[in-house]
Amino acid sequence: MSTEILVFFIFVLSIFLGFELISKVPSMLHTPLMSGTNAIHGIILLGGMLVLADAGNTLAVALGFVAVVFGSANVFGGFMVTDRMLQMFKKKKK
Amino acid sequence: MSSFIALTFIAVAVLFILGIKLLGSPRSARLGNLLAGFGMLVALIATIPLLGSADTSLLQHGWSLNYTLMAVGIVIGLVIGAIGAYSVKMTAMPQMVAAFNGLGGGAAALVGSLEFIRRADSPEGITTFFAITMLFATLIGSLSFSGSIIAFSKLQGYFEKPHTFPGQNILNGLILAVILGLCVYLTGWATTNPTAFVAMFVLALVFGVAMVMPIGGADMPVVISLLNSFTGLAVAADGFTIDNIPMIVAGTLVGSSGTLLTLLMCKAMNRPVTNVLFGAFGSGGGGKAAAEGVAGNVKPIQADEAALLLAYAQQVVIVPGYGMAVAQAQHQVRELSDELGRRGVEVRFAIHPVAGRMPGHMNVLLAEANVPYDQLYEMEAINPSMDRVDVCLVIGANDVVNPAAREEKSSPIYGMPIIEADHAKTVIVMKRSMAKGFAGIENHLFYKDNTRMLFGDAKASLNALIAAVKAT
Numbered sequence: 044m045s046t047e048i049l050v051f052f053i054f055v056l057s058i059f060l061g062f063e064l065i066s067k068v069p070s071m072l073h074t075p076l077m078s079g080t081n082a083i084h085g086i087i088l089l090g091g092m093l094v095l096a097d098a099g100n101t102l103a104v105a106l107g108f109v110a111v112v113f114g115s116a117n118v119f120g121g122f123m124v125t126d127r128m129l130q131m132f133k134k135k136k137k
Numbered sequence: 138m139s140s141f142i143a144l145t146f147i148a149v150a151v152l153f154i155l156g157i158k159l160l161g162s163p164r165s166a167r168l169g170n171l172l173a174g175f176g177m178l179v180a181l182i183a184t185i186p187l188l189g190s191a192d193t194s195l196l197q198h199g200w201s202l203n204y205t206l207m208a209v210g211i212v213i214g215l216v217i218g219a220i221g222a223y224s225v226k227m228t229a230m231p232q233m234v235a236a237f238n239g240l241g242g243g244a245a246a247l248v249g250s251l252e253f254i255r256r257a258d259s260p261e262g263i264t265t266f267f268a269i270t271m272l273f274a275t276l277i278g279s280l281s282f283s284g285s286i287i288a289f290s291k292l293q294g295y296f297e298k299p300h301t302f303p304g305q306n307i308l309n310g311l312i313l314a315v316i317l318g319l320c321v322y323l324t325g326w327a328t329t330n331p332t333a334f335v336a337m338f339v340l341a342l343v344f345g346v347a348m349v350m351p352i353g354g355a356d357m358p359v360v361i362s363l364l365n366s367f368t369g370l371a372v373a374a375d376g377f378t379i380d381n382i383p384m385i386v387a388g389t390l391v392g393s394s395g396t397l398l399t400l401l402m403c404k405a406m407n408r409p410v411t412n413v414l415f416g417a418f419g420s421g422g423g424g425k426a427a428a429e430g431v432a433g434n435v436k437p438i439q440a441d442e443a444a445l446l447l448a449y450a451q452q453v454v455i456v457p458g459y460g461m462a463v464a465q466a467q468h469q470v471r472e473l474s475d476e477l478g479r480r481g482v483e484v485r486f487a488i489h490p491v492a493g494r495m496p497g498h499m500n501v502l503l504a505e506a507n508v509p510y511d512q513l514y515e516m517e518a519i520n521p522s523m524d525r526v527d528v529c530l531v532i533g534a535n536d537v538v539n540p541a542a543r544e545e546k547s548s549p550i551y552g553m554p555i556i557e558a559d560h561a562k563t564v565i566v567m568k569r570s571m572a573k574g575f576a577g578i579e580n581h582l583f584y585k586d587n588t589r590m591l592f593g594d595a596k597a598s599l600n601a602l603i604a605a606v607k608a609t
């Protein structure tokens with residue numbers, strides 16, 4: 044089996060996994076969940092870093108830099124804002 | 138890639154999966170987020186040895202200007218993210234998610250474009266498979282970027298109403314057709330034509346704007362959720378392009394779970410997703426016509442009298458809505474509920490799945506005000522006991538308690554599951570005016586015999602109620 048096919052295999056399994064993971068979530072957690080998954084796609088920061096490391100000309104460096112800034116804001120801001128939301132979910136203190 | 142890094146990436150994938158899983162339960166949600174965040178940190182560190190190709194590798198050739206820029210960029214992003222995350226008011230949370238999502242989409246589009254340009258210049262050229270993944274990432278990422286900016290602006294209240302004109306869907310269809318044509322051209326014929334690529338990029342940005350503009354503010358949760366899953370897919374496509382498995386796994390998980398979440402939200406509103414995206418809610422004639430002839434009178438009530446009803450009730454159900462968020466009244470709501478609790482009244486909160494601007498928006502606000510989450514009930518859980526409720530206090534909610542969804546076949550919200558507030562013995566509706574909800578239709582609840590309207594700003598009215606309850 045070629046590498047492309049294996050990677051595609053992972054992709055297809057991940058689709059089903061994503062559906063399974065969220066299907067039993069109470070609606071009260073939908074906002075934190077959306078915010079949490081939003082932070083997870085901040086992994087695009089890695090992509091930004093990888094292309095910036097390889098960037099040869101000024102335009103590519105500039106665009107790669109912007110991609111890193113955007114990705115970094117997405118990932119750090121995303122996890123922080125989700126944590127801020129979730130730390131407020133407490134049981135009744137008695 | 139060494140097998141050590143490969144194993145680390147498997148651990149990262151497991152951390153993400155566990156993180157999302159734990160996010161699904163109130164008890165473990167915070168831990169889930171921390172686990173996913175930890176996974177992200179591991180992924181970041183494990184990527185360092187992979188940076189650069191043979192002659193630019195960080196480990197073999199050392200530091201260069203690009204790495205300085207990278208470090209600076211990460212710090213700038215961290216600062217922007219931290220300021221955004223810690224300064225945003227809880228009521229503005231949906232906008233913040235939209236903004237972060239837009240940034241992620243923009244980054245995905247840039248990564249896709251840069252890889253496209255780099256490979257187009259390289260001697261080996263681009264295979265069809267990679268051309269498709271890169272174009273997909275660029276197209277979806279940039280429309281997610283511009284669409285999120287519009288969603289953000291709408292939620293901020295810069296412009297809330299749907300913007301429509303005749304033939305809009307046709308124009309959008311045309312733009313999309315041109316974009317797809319350009320993609321086919323770029324994949325199949327002249328893979329290095331920069332003009333066509335830039336045109337595709339710009340049109341994708343325009344399409345993101347054109348797609349979200351006609352959608353009303355009330356439907357923004359659905360749009361943000363959809364754009365969130367779009368960004369996930371764009372990130373996964375980038376993962377294919379640059380051969381990074383954690384990006385594929387993370388992006389795909391977000392893409393599929395986000396799609397499901399979008400469908401769940403539409404289901405809660407009893408509307409097919411196509412209707413949300415292309416329907417321009419309320420512009421159809423049917424709903425308006427039905428709204429005119431509502432029987433009954435509106436009966437106002439003063440805070441003192443409302444307080445008496447509440448204080449001597451046995452069971453009270455509070456239905457919060459977007460009005461509570463606007464008035465920032467969640468702390469007053471908690472205070473009133475505590476005060477009633479001290480007097481032996483059983484207070485429960487009924488949360489409609491689409492109350493507010495995002496599903497779960499009300500839960501977040503009430504959690505901020507320290508309302509324990511076991512006092513919050515979902516719609517299905519509370520409706521069967523609504524008949525035994527003495528007072529149902531509706532705070533700034535509108536469409537989600539409109540019995541027209543049950544009674545009026547011609548109503549645009551007909552069939553949407555609602556909280557059956559009208560089944561309570563008395564309903565007190567707190568509202569600023571008789572203005573319509575986001576669906577733009579008359580609320581039959583306001584005209585029912587057992588309904589009393591307490592007009593005024595939610596926060597001011599609640600303060601008056603609290604004072605009056607304390608005095609009785």
